[in-house]
Amino acid sequence: MRTAYQYKLRPTKQQIIELDRWLSMLCAQYNYLLADRFNWYEQNRSPVNACPLICYLPELRDNPDYYSQKKTLPQLKKTHPWYGEIYSQVLQDVVKRVKTTFDRFLKGDSNGKRSGKPRFKSRSRYRTFTYPQVKEGCLQGNLINLPMFGKVKxxxxxxxxxxxxxxxxxxxxxxxxxxxxLSLEDETVPEVKPNFNPRSITGIDVGLKEFLTTSEGETVAISQYYRKAQKRLRITQKRVSRRKKGSNRRQKAVKQLGKSHKKVADQRKDFHFKTANWLLSKYDVIAHEELNVKGLARTRLAKSVLDAGWSSFLSILANKAVNAGLLVMTVCAYNTSQDCSNCGEKVPKKLHVRWHDCPYCGCSLDRDHNAAIVIKNRAVGQPVLKARSMSYAVAGVAEKPTPDCTQLV
Structure with a gap:
């Protein structure tokens, strides 16, 4: 089993200067290696029989792959001796980051989805460096010993x-x-196998009036952290824009603005984790509609959609469900708010209409509650839950106690 823990560092003033210096040098090396790959790609990507009649013929050379760029690091330390102060594996990890970024641009990830063209990073955008290997016992009390850097609190x-x-x-x-x-691993801990009761299921409908509504009619109020902090953020942003570029006062204002935005992000993340914990402690199976959040973020409701953070919440919910041995499943989002949850007939209604009144069967309830029931009904009809329900019926199992997820979330 593998997991990750994050801790706050308390470096001294001299260590902060050294950390900034390392990041600056690693950023420069990242941009240099990325430029090397771009040069080769632009000059050698066309086959010989596809070149125009009049063109620039570059000097042919091999593709700068991971291993060839890795071999340039010893020469780098000779021409630029200050790079010798950085741990060798940290420099090698920069080469790996360039490889991963460029491969996703050309070939795509494991799902075949390609990323956009890699960008050169400014100093403020390069913020992380990694030790791919650390010695056992590097953490002693409240100090961690980082190779070629020293002990940090x-x-x-x-x-x-x-x-x-x-x-x-x-x-x-x-x-x-x-x-x-810190990335932690224990090979003796087995992977959690799914063990859920298919009858303990709920459907959730996320929205902007309420953050989510369950098929049982329970609601979670939406916490608009960005909108609540917007007035303060506007003042801080004005302070940044009015100060001279490159000045120390502008840097202080930028740092203050970053802290304000981070506070909003941390509040939203904490709310998502607590909401996911509440759902997983009550239900074994949680169904939600498959949302196109990127598309919704291009509408008039973009600010509210991004402030709610649906994608982040659903990702946290799915990850924590896997760790708890529970199930989070998606259903088709088509007409979930238009179909009647009782008879299945389509009842068209505009977005401002927040109440569902079915003229066919007389069903009358809140629009979001109706959508959550429709989502639950669609999930129950999926083969995974059908097979699981049959196995429970054959075994004669009525209910499985819901596991305590408070230690897992």
């Missing part, structure tokens, strides 16, 4: 579980300081 707000070993360590610079992310 860590705020251990929770202990590392017994039996887990630290595999990698990443240092990230955020608006309010530096953070340490």
């Amino acid at each position: 860590v705020v251990l707000h929770r202990p590392i579980p017994d039996g887990f070993k630290i595999k990698t360590a990443s240092v990230t610079k955020k608006a309010d300081g530096y953070y340490l992310t």
